Amino acid sequence: MLALRAPRLFDGRDLHRDRVVLVENGRVTAVTFGDPPEGAAVVELGADVTLLPGLIDCHVHLAFDASPDVLGGLERPGLAERMREAARRDLAAGVTTVRDLGDRGYLALELGMGLDGPEILAAGPPITTPRGHCWFLGGEAAGEREVRAAVRERAARGAHVVKMMVTGGEMTPGSRSHLLQYGPAELRAAAGEAHAHGLPITGHAHCAAGIAAALDAGFDSIEHCSFFTEDFYELDHALIQRLAASGVVASLTAGVAPGAPPPPPRIQARLSAALEGLSVMYAAGVRFVIGTDAGVGPPKPHGVLPYGAEMLVGAGYAPVDVLRAITSVAAETCHVDGRKGMIAPGHDADLLVVAGDPLDDITALCRPLAVYRMGRPVSGEGS
Numbered sequence: 360m361l362a363l364r365a366p367r368l369f370d371g372r373d374l375h376r377d378r379v380v381l382v383e384n385g386r387v388t389a390v391t392f393g394d395p396p397e398g399a400a401v402v403e404l405g406a407d408v409t410l411l412p413g414l415i416d417c418h419v420h421l422a423f424d425a426s427p428d429v430l431g432g433l434e435r436p437g438l439a440e441r442m443r444e445a446a447r448r449d450l451a452a453g454v455t456t457v458r459d460l461g462d463r464g465y466l467a468l469e470l471g472m473g474l475d476g477p478e479i480l481a482a483g484p485p486i487t488t489p490r491g492h493c494w495f496l497g498g499e500a501a502g503e504r505e506v507r508a509a510v511r512e513r514a515a516r517g518a519h520v521v522k523m524m525v526t527g528g529e530m531t532p533g534s535r536s537h538l539l540q541y542g543p544a545e546l547r548a549a550a551g552e553a554h555a556h557g558l559p560i561t562g563h564a565h566c567a568a569g570i571a572a573a574l575d576a577g578f579d580s581i582e583h584c585s586f587f588t589e590d591f592y593e594l595d596h597a598l599i600q601r602l603a604a605s606g607v608v609a610s611l612t613a614g615v616a617p618g619a620p621p622p623p624p625r626i627q628a629r630l631s632a633a634l635e636g637l638s639v640m641y642a643a644g645v646r647f648v649i650g651t652d653a654g655v656g657p658p659k660p661h662g663v664l665p666y667g668a669e670m671l672v673g674a675g676y677a678p679v680d681v682l683r684a685i686t687s688v689a690a691e692t693c694h695v696d697g698r699k700g701m702i703a704p705g706h707d708a709d710l711l712v713v714a715g716d717p718l719d720d721i722t723a724l725c726r727p728l729a730v731y732r733m734g735r736p737v738s739g740e741g742s
Contacts, residue, residue, distance in 0.1 A: 360381055360382070360383045360388070360395075360396065360398065360400065361381070361382040361383070361399065361400050361402065361708075361734055362379050362380070362381055362382075362395030362396070362399040362400065362401045363379065363380045363382065363402050363404055363410060363710070363731075364378075364379045364395070364401060364402065364403050364404060365377075365378060365379075365380070365404045365405075365408060365410035365712070366404075366405075366406060366407065366408065367408070367409040367410070367716055368380065368390070368409070368410045368411075368702060369409055369410070369411045369412075369682055369686075369702075369717070369718070370390070370412070370701055370702045370703060371411075371412045371683065371686040371687035371690075371700050371701035371702060371703070372683060372687055372701070373679075374409075374718055375390075377392065378390055378392065378410075379391045379392070379393070379394075379395050380410065380702055380708075380710070381395065381396070381399065382708040382731075382734040383734075384734075385707065385733035385734045385735075386705060386706065386707055386708055386733075386734070387702055387703060387704055387705065387706050387708050388704055389704055390702060390704070404712050404728075404729070405712075405714075405728070407714065407715060407716075408712050408713065408714055408728060409712070409713050409715065409716055409717055409718075409723065410702070410710060410711070410712055411453075411682070411686065411702070411710070411711045411713065412455075412686040412687070412699070412700050412701055412702050412706075412709065412710065412711070413453060413454070413455025413456065413477075413686075413699075413709030413710055413711050413730065413731070413732070414452075414453050414454045414455065414456075414664055414665070414685045414686065414689075414711060414724070415454070415455070415456040415457070415458075415648075415685055415686065415689035415690060415693065415699065415700060416454050416456075416457045416458065416649065416650065416651050416653065416664045416685075416689075417458045417580075417610045417648045417649065417650040417689050417692060417693060418458060418460050418582055418610050418612070418651060418652055418653075419445075419449065419457045419458065419459055419460070419650075419651065419652070419653040419654060419661065420459065420460065420461050420462065420652070420653065420654035420655060421442040421445045421446055421457070421459050421462060421466075421467050421470075421479070421654065421661070422438060422442055422459075422461070422463055422466060422467070422496075422654070423653075423655055424441055424445070424654065425653070425654050425656060425657055425659055425660040425661065426656075426657065427656070427657060429530065429654070429655060429656060430495065430530070433463060433495070438463070438466065439466055439469075439470065442462070442466060442467065442470055443470055443472055443475075443476060445653075445654060445661040446470065446472060446476035446477055446479065446661070447475065447476055448660065448661040448662040449476070449477050449653070449661050449662050449664075450475075450476055450477045450730060450732065450737060451662060451727075451730065451737075452661075452662030452663075452664065452665060452727065453664075453665065453711035453713070453724065454477055454662060454664050455477050455478065455699075455709035455710075455711070455730065455732055456477050456478045456479075456480065456689075456693070456695065456699055456700075456709065457477050457478075457479055457480070458480045458481075458482075458519070458520060458650070458693050459479055459481040459482060460482050460485065460522040460561065460563075460582065460650070461482065461485040461493055461496055461498075461522060462481065462482075462483065462484065462496065463484060463495075463496045463497055464484075464497065465481070465483045465484070465516055465518075467479055467481035467482075467483070468481045468483065468516060468517055468518065474732045474733055474735055474737070475737075477732070478695075478699070478707075478709070480519040480520060480693050480695065481518060481519055481520075482513070482518055482519070482521060482522035482561075483498070483516060483518045483522075484496040484497040484498030485498045485522040485524055485563065486498045486500050486506060486509045486510070486521065486522065486523045486524065486549065487499060487500070487523075487524040487540065488500075488501060488524070488540045488541065489501050490533065491524055491527065491531070491534060491540045492524045492526070492527045492528035492530075492531045492534040492540065492563065493524060493528065493530070493531055494531065495531075502545065503544055503545055503548040506523075506541075506545050506548050506549045506552070507548050507549070507552045509549075510549055510552035510553050510556065510558075510560075511552065511556070513558070514553075514556035514558060519558070519693070519694070520558060520559050520560070520561060520693070520694075521549065521553040521558050521559070521560040521561070522560075522561055522562075522563065522582075523541070523546070523549050523560060523561075523562050523563070523578075524540055524562075524563045525539065525540060525541060525546065525562040525563055525564045525569040525572055525573050525578075525581075526538060526539055526540055526563065526564050526565045526566050526568075526569035527540055527565070528563065528565065529565075529623070529625070529626065530655060530656075535589075536565035536566060536585070536587045537565065537566040537587045537588050537589050538566070539566075539568055539572060541572075543572065543575060543576065546562070546572055546573065546575070546576035546578075547575075547576045547577065550576045550577040550578055554577070559579040559580065559692075559693075559694055560578050560579055561578060561579060561580040561581065561582055561610065562576075562578045562580075562581050562582065563582045563583060564581050564582065564583060564584065564585070565583050565585040565587045566585065566586060566587045566588070567586050567593075567595040567598050570584055570586075570595075570598060570602065571598055571601075573607075574601065574602065574605055574607060578607065579607065579608065579692070580607060580608040580609070580610050580648070580692055581602075581607060581608070581609055581610065582610045582612070582650055583610070583612050583650075583652075584602070584609040584610070584611065584636075584640065584645075585612075585633065585636070586632075586633075586636055587629070591628070591629065592629040592632035592633060592636070593632075594632075594635070594636050594639055596639070599639055599640055599643045599645065600643055602640070602643075602645050603640075603643040603644040603645045603646075606646055607646070608646050608647065608648055608688075608692045609640060609645050609646065609647045609648075610647070610648050610649070610650035610692070611637060611647050611648070611650065611667075611671070612650060612651065612652050613637070613649050613651065613666075613667035613668075613670040613671050614649065614651040614653075614659070614663040614664060614665075614666045614667025614668075614669075614670055615658045615659070615663065615666060615670070616657075616658060616659070616660050616663050616666060617666070619657055619658035619659075619660075620657050620658065621658070622656070622658055634674055637671065637674045637676075638674050638675045641671075641674070641675060641676050641680075642675075646688070647684055647688075648684045648685065648688055648689045648692050649664060649667045649668065649671070649681075649684055649685050649689075651663050651664050651667050664685060664724075665722075665724035665725045666725065667685075668681045668682070668685060668717075668721050668724050669721050669724070669725070671684075672721040678717060678718045678719075678721050679718055681721065682717060682718070686700045686701070687700040687701050688700075707733055708731055708733055708734035709731065709732055709733065710729075710730070710731040710734075711724075711729075711730055711731075712727065712728045712729040712730075712731075713726055713728060714726045714728055
């Protein structure tokens, strides 16, 4: 039995003082006060640290290497090993679970990293229109019949979630972020088929029409929730209110590495409006998680999630809501609540120790002291 003693513990919902977390066989068995049981291996985590659940990034691309030539990287030999390296960078940053929303050849389902990386919840190739956004990953499907077949294939291969490109995107030549790729019938078919197989479905949507279409079709979460127009960025306040009332989760694309080069000019020009959109969505009560989109370019290296938390706090989000979003709320969104996202009996002992108090200074997440994966130290103290 392992006993971790911390002056502060954020359990996934609330902050507690002076707790001891007992771990056995990779899982939390108890959260107690006072002295650990006799015979337990006691780890004193420090006088000014906080123990949290391991973080959950709801949108990464392990197959993308965050280089200036992401697409070229897909063609170089050794893709699977580079994906493992990307996953290890996530784990070192305290991200113990990632949701991979687009790989090639279902590689993210087959990495077989065990405790050497985060738990990987994978979608396989995202479902997209012929030559649509990210078509090069192999998920092209046109019409209701092909869309349903694509969902069934993912379910048969053991995917944890279905990802569908509701709109175009920025990294695919010929694709337009402000335009829909699929009609209502195809989107409803995908959602219905996913739910029939017990899978959540999330939709990439970079414009108001895409967000509305995903809501209409019954999607469980929406990636990006951007409001791109052909030339700029225009918030739809009525749609934001509808999104908040629906309870559908917005997976917000937050997080840029310190010192990273600026994004492409088309994105850079929209950043201030996009940040305003984040603030408006929070004020409206939209349910949210963070999906960093790690891997898509130099500003987004793997392991960037702590900086996404910092970005949202800078946009006016309460630190406690951000911490919940990257732990317990993320676990619910990814359908792994009950074993991830909380420090509670029966949950996996995926744990993060940071210097200081992230409720007082969210940048504490950027200073991990130790990471535990199923009770095993993988970095920092005790490793």
